[in-house]
Amino acid sequence: xxxxxxxxxxxxxxxxxxxxxxxxxxxxxxxxxxxxxxxxxxxxxxxxxxxxxxxxxxxxxxxxxxxxxxxxxxxxxxxxxxxxxxxxxxxxxxxxxxxxxxxxxxxxxxxxxxxxxxxxxxxxxxxxxxxxxxxxxxxxxxxxxxxxxxxxxxxxxxxxxxxxxxxxxxxxxxxxxxxxxxxxxxxxxxxxxxxxxxxxxxxxxxxxxxxxxxxxxxxxxxxxxxxxx
Amino acid sequence: xxxxxxxxxxxxxxxxxxxxxxxxxxxxxxxxxxxxxxxxxxxxxxxxxxxxxxxxxxxxxxxxxxxxxxxxxxxxxxxxxxxxxxxxxxxxxxxxxxxxxxxxxxxxxxxxxxxxxxxxxxxxxxxxxxxxxxxxxxxxxxxxxxxxxxxxxxxxxxxxxxxxxxxxxxxxxxxxxxxxxxxxxxxxxxxxxxxxxxxxxxxxxxxxxxxxxxxxxxxxxxxxxxxxxxxxx
Numbered sequence: 001x002x003x004x005x006x007x008x009x010x011x012x013x014x015x016x017x018x019x020x021x022x023x024x025x026x027x028x029x030x031x032x033x034x035x036x037x038x039x040x041x042x043x044x045x046x047x048x049x050x051x052x053x054x055x056x057x058x059x060x061x062x063x064x065x066x067x068x069x070x071x072x073x074x075x076x077x078x079x080x081x082x083x084x085x086x087x088x089x090x091x092x093x094x095x096x097x098x099x100x101x102x103x104x105x106x107x108x109x110x111x112x113x114x115x116x117x118x119x120x121x122x123x124x125x126x127x128x129x130x131x132x133x134x135x136x137x138x139x140x141x142x143x144x145x146x147x148x149x150x151x152x153x154x155x156x157x158x159x160x161x162x163x164x165x166x167x168x169x170x171x172x173x174x175x176x177x178x179x180x181x182x183x184x185x186x187x188x189x190x191x192x193x194x195x196x197x198x199x200x201x202x203x204x205x206x207x208x209x210x211x212x213x214x215x216x217x218x219x220x221x222x223x224x225x226x227x228x229x
Numbered sequence: 230x231x232x233x234x235x236x237x238x239x240x241x242x243x244x245x246x247x248x249x250x251x252x253x254x255x256x257x258x259x260x261x262x263x264x265x266x267x268x269x270x271x272x273x274x275x276x277x278x279x280x281x282x283x284x285x286x287x288x289x290x291x292x293x294x295x296x297x298x299x300x301x302x303x304x305x306x307x308x309x310x311x312x313x314x315x316x317x318x319x320x321x322x323x324x325x326x327x328x329x330x331x332x333x334x335x336x337x338x339x340x341x342x343x344x345x346x347x348x349x350x351x352x353x354x355x356x357x358x359x360x361x362x363x364x365x366x367x368x369x370x371x372x373x374x375x376x377x378x379x380x381x382x383x384x385x386x387x388x389x390x391x392x393x394x395x396x397x398x399x400x401x402x403x404x405x406x407x408x409x410x411x412x413x414x415x416x417x418x419x420x421x422x423x424x425x426x427x428x429x430x431x432x433x434x435x436x437x438x439x440x441x442x443x444x445x446x447x448x449x450x451x452x453x454x455x456x457x458x459x460x461x462x
Contacts, residue, residue, distance in 0.1 A: 058359035060271055060298075151356040154349075154411040155270040187443065193401050193428045196408070200400025201393060204367065220391035227390070227431050227439075 043081050043091075045071040050092040051143040059153055064088070086156045093152075093159060096144045097166040100137055104173060107133035123177040128222045130173060135202075135221070139214040142206055149203035170195045174225060194225050255293045257283035259304035260347070266301060267346030271357040276300075298358070301350075305362035309351055312340055313369045317376055326380050327442055330429055331422070331449070333376075334402060338418045341406055349410045352403060374399045380433040390433050398429045423447040 049071035054062055064085040068078045082088040111129045115122075138145035148166065152159040171191040178186045198221060205213045261283030265274045276290055276297055294300035319336035320329040341348040355366045374395030381389060391397075402425055409418045423446040431439030 059357040060359045151353060151407055151411075153270055153272065153357050154353055155273070160411055187424060187427055187439075189424055190428060193405060193424060196404025197397045197401030197428070200404055201397055204370075204396065204400075207363075217393070220393045223391050224394060224397050224432060227435060 039081075042071070042073055042077055046073065046078065046081055046088055047092040047095055048143075050088050051096065051141075051147040054089065054150075055143040055146045059150070062089075086159060089147075089152075090156075090158050090162060093147060093162045093166075096141075096148055097162065097169075100134060100144075100148060100166075101169050101173075103133050103137045104130040104170075123180075124226060127174070127177040127226055128218075130177075131222050131225065132218050135214050135218050138202060138206065139211040142209070142211045142214075145202060145206035145211075145214060149199045149206055151203075167192060167195050167199070170198075177226075198225060254283075254285050254289050257285060258290055258293060258300055259307060262297065262300045262304050263308060263350040264346045266354045266358070267349035271301070271350075271354045301358050302362050302365075305351070305355060305358070306365050308347060309365050309369045312337070312351065313372055315340070316373065320376055326383060327426070327430060327445070330377060331426055331446060333373075334422060334425060334429075337402070337406070338415075338422070341410065341415045341418060345410065345415045348406070348415065352407050353410055370396065370399050370403070377429070384433065394432050398432050401425070401428050401432075419450065422450055 046067060049067045049069075052070050053066045057063070057066060062085065064078055065075070067085065067088060068075050071078075078088070082091065107129050108126050111126060138148070152163055154160050171194075174191040174194060175186070178191060201217065201221065202214065205217060258279060261279045261281075262274070264282045265278045269278060274297060276287060279297065279300065280287065280290060290300070294303065316333045316336050320333035323329040323332040351366075355362050376395075377398050378395035384390070405421050405425060406415075406418065409415050409421075423443045426446040427439045427443035430442035
């Protein structure tokens with residue numbers, strides 16, 4: 001997680017004994033690191049652990065105990081940060097969904113900045129850039145890929161709503177390239193169907209345990225999402 | 230119950246076995262676990278909740294199954310196979326790719342409308358339950374994808390769609406079903422049928438065929454609704 005590395009990096013700038021510690025876990029005892037930084041670091045570790053525990057146990061067997069174990073924090077610390085397991089998973093989902101969208105938007109913005117109006121008009125090129133950025137992000141973090149693509153329990157309404165929000169956001173991005181400024185508009189709602197299908201495909205590939213299979217999906221997924229162009 | 234819904238129940242249930250009392254207990258528990266998981270969620274379902282649906286005693290339950298998880302896995306294998314066979318049969322007995330996919334999707338929607346709790350277990354709760362049921366789910370998706378992929382017979386090699394198209398189309402249809410089930414409104418699936426046919430045909434044949442499939446499905450759906458309304462009056 002980028003955020004975790006940044007915070008870990010900040011921690012490593014502290015006293016020498018900290019530099020020898022694991023970048024994923026702050027050293028125990030007195031270390032002179034400000035309390036708010038410790039707290040932020042714990043939170044990031046918990047969010048990362050929630051995704052890892054979900055990939056390991058699935059929704060059916062997921063427990064707060066496993067999340068705290070993977071994060072290397074006490075149960076008390078867990079409940080200082082989150083009301084329950086689902087609040088932790090929701091925070092992880094929202095954080096990672098935000099990062100995924102930023103990754104796509106950032107890659108598309110960089111393309112337009114680099115190539116100017118030509119890239120603006122090249123809808124297919126922008127779409128492939130966005131898809132490539134998304135799959136690169138997910139392949140680099142397979143636990144996050146599983147967290148974002150798997151269907152959450154509908155009983156956890158906030159988590160289901162977060163997934164719907166992600167589908168809407170990705171759908172709006174896709175619609176941005178499907179709409180021909182000089183032609184007919186695509187069928188309303190088609191982008192949601194396409195994103196749903198793409199997430200199902202990503203979920204299957206992510207579950208295979210081979211992140212490279214996600215990266216390899218790029219040309220195919222691009223062609224499938226743009227079939228109606 | 231709508232005629233389409235009762236037809237779906239008959240299609241799927243007629244494939245099930247019904248024999249002696251032990252078999253009935255086992256079948257009852259397998260249906261009970263899916264109904265309970267569909268209504269309460271996999272995590273919240275207990276053996277007691279299963280027995281409330283199926284009847285029988287704990288001792289009988291444990292003669293057939295090791296646990297709730299085992300019961301779900303066995304029930305899943307049986308019911309997903311029944312549904313898969315029923316959907317594939319609808320496609321195979323309808324001439325033409327587009328009409329076959331439409332009939333198969335309609336058969337799926339009939340089942341969802343008739344047995345929403347079981348459908349929720351088969352499509353939504355399986356993601357929560359995980360293995361080994363999830364492997365059965367993946368196998369069913371691959372079988373349906375292979376059937377949909379018969380569209381390739383009508384496409385030149387030079388214009389062949391990506392290898393993953395079948396899985397992509399099945400995933401899109403399933404995500405639509407999951408959305409409706411999670412929202413507790415399986416009835417709205419019928420409104421999505423033209424859109425899904427647009428999506429399926431477009432994935433293989435491109436924009437023009439997609440628009441044609443949308444138009445034809447909208448007309449057929451409207452005709453069927455008029456016929457059903459007339460029959461009720």
